[in-house]
Amino acid sequence: MTTVTIKDVAREAGVSVASVSRALNGTGGVTAETEKRIREVAARLRYMPHGAARSLITRRTHTIGALLPDMYGEFFSELIRGIDLAARARGLHLLVSSAHDGVDDGAAALRTMRGRVDGMIILSPRADASFLHANLPESLPTVLLNSPLRGRRYPVLNIDNYGGAHAMVRHLAVTCGYRDIALVAGPQDNFDAQQREDGYRAAMAEFAPGAPLRVIRGEFTEESGYRAGRELLASGRLPRAVFAANDMMAIGCLLALREGGVDVPGEVAVTGFDDIPIARYVTPALTTVQVRIVDLGRSALERLAALLDATDQATTPDADILGCEIVVRDSCGARPHGKTSTNKAR
Amino acid sequence: MTTVTIKDVAREAGVSVASVSRALNGTGGVTAETEKRIREVAARLRYMPHGAARSLITRRTHTIGALLPDMYGEFFSELIRGIDLAARARGLHLLVSSAHDGVDDGAAALRTMRGRVDGMIILSPRADASFLHANLPESLPTVLLNSPLRGRRYPVLNIDNYGGAHAMVRHLAVTCGYRDIALVAGPQDNFDAQQREDGYRAAMAEFAPGAPLRVIRGEFTEESGYRAGRELLASGRLPRAVFAANDMMAIGCLLALREGGVDVPGEVAVTGFDDIPIARYVTPALTTVQVRIVDLGRSALERLAALLDATDQATTPDADILGCEIVVRDSCGARPHGKTSTNKAR
DNA sequence: GGGCGGAACGTAAACGTTTTCATCGCGGCT
């Protein structure tokens, strides 16, 4: 009763359900006047087609799923925004799932996607090959983000973590002339964190050979960055520069140092990674490795959409690396203090 | 072929589809050993049930839809996070739709939700009563966020915009002793913006009678806040305090003033509204009206879940107002003395 | 005038599940 189906419209308009379907979908085979009548009845009855029923037979949901480890922080929100932007432009909807506490959790989330989405974008540190094989429907188009899996089965989009970290350390060492550069690293099991750490170590060996290596483990959160800053303060021996593996930790660290009365960048330089929107608004404005997060999300979706359009499996999965540049602001000390001309509000 | 259905499992296990369904869903009526056999076959074939087919007959999607005007800025990302958190705890999925350029856009988004979601959370400045009536399936449980519609048909959750703005102006006028307080307002057709402006005007009349009222129109973006700051600078007559109707505009304004060489809070105090996570990290740390955004999202979802659980329509839709407190940091020039609470309206 | 082609429309089969109902076998009770 309460829900009006296509049958109700058909009965009320005195036609068959087939005609209603044809009229409303704009497929041919129906007179202009009957179409008009059907449309009127549909509007009057406030009929809206049942998505599940439709996509059951159409085999199209016009929805793509996004599996993320978390929703906290601007990195993920910007990523989602990028995905959403591109999805919207293509008339696709977005089913997000941040369930990823445990592996089972993610597995369950993935399996329930079957029949609800046309494709998936997966950003999951824990999603290895066997996990995906076990929990992903055989023929579900999928794009991987920031994954160590190198495009053997699915297209992969990665950030140039190594290159970005390497460039940042070079900037600190060569341009700014610092040698004692500490790293606030990310979680050990995180792929991005590993690559960034590799880049740090390689660049240190290259540009500051013999300099002390100092790595503090963080968790990509502001709070862990804050703790890292406190730890540095407590150690009694401050490094000349701190390179945090992401902006949120850099910001947390910044706060700890500020509270500790340390002059940034005068005594200690601090830099980050990601260039989340906040980065330019903290004080001192954060020098960081710019990742075009929105573009990352956007191209992930566009890659997926290409997969969807290509009915044949002719498309070869490959791996792309999104390059990133370092953007120099105030927190590294390379520029005259207080000058913020690159701060262009968007 | 490529997709394995319940029939394949049934055939392979030598049972009927009914038994497979029963075994996999844990409904009774199947021997422990046949269930085991069925589960093994299902795992071997990597069967995963088709969501659309299932929910077509179950009339449950375990998904809730969220209609948002935009995805830009931390307010919305935090809101989504709050919704997601609560949804995850309840085993619900999230279908987000930020399509809202035009009214038609939102209407289309809403209509396609039919049969894909069990309920909706709608935050849409443009969604008036007739819009909702026309585009929302008759019996789809829905919760409205920040809507002028006062719970006649749907439960509504609002922020105490008026009270928060009122309290902030009182703080600036009474506690800090400023009289010349400018408002950087939000979009005119935005409900929250209107209420905040009302609160500003009322509190000004009450606590700074005769003081000049100064309202600059913004759009809730950093950039519009930046423009507002430039406008104030260009006017040659700076107010003693600027109350921005949200944090993003406050931060943009902060940047403009900093670039203009204005001392904040020494010459001009700046405050915001929302308490987005960034607020505490800008310099000077932003005094603002704290809205528990995550809680707002969370309780919206929980309200909706309650609607879903209550099969009968016995639940009376009502309107709740989420109280907010002002949190004093550095940007207003007062001593950080803690929080002042607005009375929580019921 | 009879056949013919095509447009408009209806009938019914699919899509992949869940669930009701019937069937079957079997053990215990009278």
Add this chain to the structure above:
DNA sequence: AGCCGCGATGAAAACGTTTACGTTCCGCCC
């Protein structure tokens, strides 16, 4: 021995669409 109840299972209906396939009707050409 017959009956009853019950647990396990299968057959089939249902969910709301789309679409392949008939059917009807009409105008047209020979």
